[in-house]
Amino acid sequence: MRAEETLMYREAAEAAAVVRRQRLRNAAAMAALGARLRAMKPRSLGTLARGSSDNAATYARYLIETHVDIVTSSVSPSVVSVYGAVRDMAGTVMLVFSQSGRSPDLIAAATAAQSQGALLVALVNDETSPLAALADVTLPLDAGPERSVAATKSFVATLAAIVHLVAEWTGSASLNAALDDLPAQLDAAWALDWHAAMPPLAAARSLYVVGRGLGLGVAQEAALKAKETCGLHAEAFSAAEVRHGPMALVGPDFPVLLFAQDDASAASVDAAAQLFAARGGPVIAAGVAGTITLPTLAADPAIQPILLAQSFYRLANALALLRGHDPDRPPHLAKVTETL
DSSP states (O other), X not given: OOGGGSHHHHHHTTHHHHHHXXXXXXXXXXHHHHHHHHHHOOSEEEEEOOHXXXXXXXXXXXXXXXXXXXXXXXXXXXXXXXXXXXXXXTTEEEEEEESSSOOHHHHHHHXXXXXXXXXXXXXXXXXXXXXXXXXXXXXXXXXXXXOXXXXXXXXXHHHHHHHHHHHHHHTOHHHHHHHHHHHHHHHHHHHSOOGGGHHHHHSOSEEEEEEOGGGHHHHHHXXXXXXXXXXXXXXXXXXXXXXXXXXXXXXXXXXXXXXXXXSTTHHHHHHHHHHHHHTTOOEEEESSOOSEEEOOOOOOTTTHHHHHHHHHHHHHHHHHHHTTOOTTSOTTOOSSOOOX
């Protein structure tokens, strides 16, 4: 099979069109929600998600906390679905991210948050799902059907929707301008040649993916995709955390993939790249220099991680095939994971 023939390739390549369509469709709803949040002045914000959607939630936490004066944290669905704990959620917002909107533990946690006073906002791709029906505000991702088990365009759509939400909440002209440019930049990011990363990853058994701040969620997403599509054991770390115990494993047969955006976190990612290189590990870097430096695009720092994810998806699809895997049908996985 050629790389261009997989569902993963074809669906990821649609991301620019998805983002363009989504922004137009959600414009009025996002403006209304932004005004509602400014009037509400929530005391905190929680996120609920699993899998790729939870990686998007990591990005949301950093974007919201760096642009809005509000504590944002990930909420574990099992606190409700397994332990049955009840918390006072009055004056808070719960953001739920889901492609399917059908996972029982997410529905249980979202229902509990809403019943305890949270404003429930769902970013969901399946508009017929229980989550979409439950939410106080539903924002469709509008990614269309995604048949490959590996989520790609729906992940990019989630990140774009998060930027749109924060732009309307804060009235940020720079974020709105960045969103205007995003579809064309996604197409440009898809066209970038990252094949230089293939040789050290083709035979690798393990991989670290490193980012920081706004880029950490995309590092988590890349590690997840390396596992599920390429059969490559991968772990994601913050550039601040990887200097501790994980650094001990790096060596000539242990590659590291680093992502950096052009903000205050870039220096620490660059420092980590230099430490890895000193240990003899293959350092594959996007946004900073490595032993292999991948091409990137200039963009608003809030947008750069989205572009890195798009470039990585094309690499992951090709790498999966090179390693003898079908990226559309990872073993033992289903498109909708119904966690209890």
